[in-house]
Amino acid sequence: MALIVQKFGGTSVANAERIKNVAGRVARTRSEGNNLIVVVSAMGEMTDELVDLAHQITDAPDEREYDMLLSTGEQISVALLAMALHTLGQEAISFTGAQVGIRTDGWHTKARIVSIETERIQKELNAGRIAIVCGFQGVDSEFNITTLGRGGSDTSAVALAAAFSADLCEIYTDVDGVYTADPRIVPEARKLPMISYDELLEMASLGAQVMQPRAVEFGKKYGVPMRIRSSFNDDPGTLVTKEVASMEKVVVSGVSLNEKEAKITLVGVPDKPGVAAQIFEKIGSANVVVDMIIQNVSENGLSDISFTVPRDDVKRAIGVCEKIRADLGAKQIRADEKVAKVSAVGVGMRGHSGVAAKMFKALADEGVNIEMISTSEIKISCVVGADRGRDALRAIHKAFDLDKAAAMIEG
């Protein structure tokens, strides 16, 4: 008898009707002879209502109390899903994070899972019951309720799958799976039957929001087989797994576009040790996450340092730069809010030369100017003008034959 962990997000349980649908799907999986742990997020609008209530009281809620408040959202969902399963004649029982011993550190609103007790859930599974567990939440060593931050229910599900050595962790969402590109921008994008943890991680951190990066890392660390699929249809979705040989036959698995970037350039910075450290230490303490960094040394001993940040943070980042400009001796600070980042991802590019060249050529043929380049072992990213981001994405998708790649995977 296999053990499957199923996770349903806020859209999947948005109202009573959808909760009944989820119950139907869970019951079907159960009747196929599987043991089941189900992880549920808060109903879509419930979280908004709770946040709104908090903000009617204060602009700066205490984080411990905020967790106390928000964690009720999942508790409501699990109880309702248990009731819905009972109406289908299934034995099911709901649990808070505290009740099944999901222990975290004490970092409220962004806690990390430290350990999971398996005893209580195992007892229910042995008794033939479906265990329904609140996603997104846990308790610290003093039994204060903590939450895991954005997308934390994914992490709860994967962590439970790891703790119970589940045969599969199904992440139900509102998309069919992972695509070679965003189908809203690239109509010929294909759904990938399979993707590696590393590729999904790169795609996720590049803005393809199918699954929380932290949850993918967790899955990779413990080798949890995961399937990303839609709660609204029966499409098998995309299997996320460790690298297998067939993946390497495909050079590039997918392309992604992040249109919410901005570029800042410090012009004419003296080229001496410690300058870069000083800049990015200060920007980091202002809670701005820097993405790409490029430094060029010019002939006269002065260098230009360029970096990208989320567009929402650009004012804060410029403020930090202005403050340290005199110390740095930089001549000028330039900001360009109109940039986009286009990336190609694939574990297959490790074994292939000429991938970067092919990408650059595709952009050149499309008449797109490249402003910055950054590479990792399985990813190449280029910063381009925001107005050409979508053209760039389509050009790269085509250049790597992603609309036809299915044949290669099967081959």
Place this chain on the structure above:
Amino acid sequence: MALIVQKFGGTSVANAERIKNVAGRVARTRSEGNNLIVVVSAMGEMTDELVDLAHQITDAPDEREYDMLLSTGEQISVALLAMALHTLGQEAISFTGAQVGIRTDGWHTKARIVSIETERIQKELNAGRIAIVCGFQGVDSEFNITTLGRGGSDTSAVALAAAFSADLCEIYTDVDGVYTADPRIVPEARKLPMISYDELLEMASLGAQVMQPRAVEFGKKYGVPMRIRSSFNDDPGTLVTKEVASMEKVVVSGVSLNEKEAKITLVGVPDKPGVAAQIFEKIGSANVVVDMIIQNVSENGLSDISFTVPRDDVKRAIGVCEKIRADLGAKQIRADEKVAKVSAVGVGMRGHSGVAAKMFKALADEGVNIEMISTSEIKISCVVGADRGRDALRAIHKAFDLDKAAAMIEG
């Protein structure tokens, strides 16, 4: 430094504005130099919303899951109240029933408190913090969340006051305190400065819904001094305490009216042992609570048995009687849905003779016919026609000089 437990019901925390008002009151009590445990119910409409959600899923929700669902209501309230206290510069921390070890039996939706751990709250009190605790809820021995049933937050507050030997338990509600009669029916009714546990218990069970009978019993058992007062003004309210000498100078402390009763009569039942037991056992198993019971034996060996039940349960009670009529050999079943019960309560009546006579005379002078009579040590109740209930109440109130009784208490 005194320790005060304050309990605020659903109306007192119905919205953000009211939660801020409650925070103001709590902060004031704190700044007067008291340690504080605050017990809060769910926001008025929150419980209705949760119940509505459950009923969108099923007509018969599992009771464990129902408790899981409903207990989120108080958790929302305590978190919001903590936030509101923080904005006033107060140190406050919120807790679920589980977190502070409110242990109950496993009887979901109607659990009884078994024990309360004091360690966690004491630690916070010692650190100078206000402890805010979810009313209405606890956990059983397996950490399943339980709820205490209707008005359970009163019980939570009194139980906490008992566990911590609090100097006072203040029950905040939407009325000023306990009155000699319902002021909506008897305009000259007076607020009582003080009442005994037993009197309040009789008044509560008679339908004067200022405080849950179970909570009053708890207070009596542990000698918790309680004060019933309004969260909307500064009236000192009514002190509930053990009997003191001055109380006995007042024969009748208050009168009450229950207009939601119905009377059922089994006519011509053979007068043999076990008949009454058979009837009321069956009615009890149908979950109907019987109030007054009267049996008269007539000359021919047949008796009439009359009893009262809540009007909402009368159909169910008649159904039970119909089923056992043949077994009983009863000639006829009569039901009168148009009755009311009027009662006079007072610990002082123990030492006085003629109290019943005075009450009956008041009713006779008012032209009200008495259908049934029932007495306890500190209470006399009469069933009368529903259309005369209010007249009867006013007549008794006047007969016992309740509009003037303040002078006697002070004397």
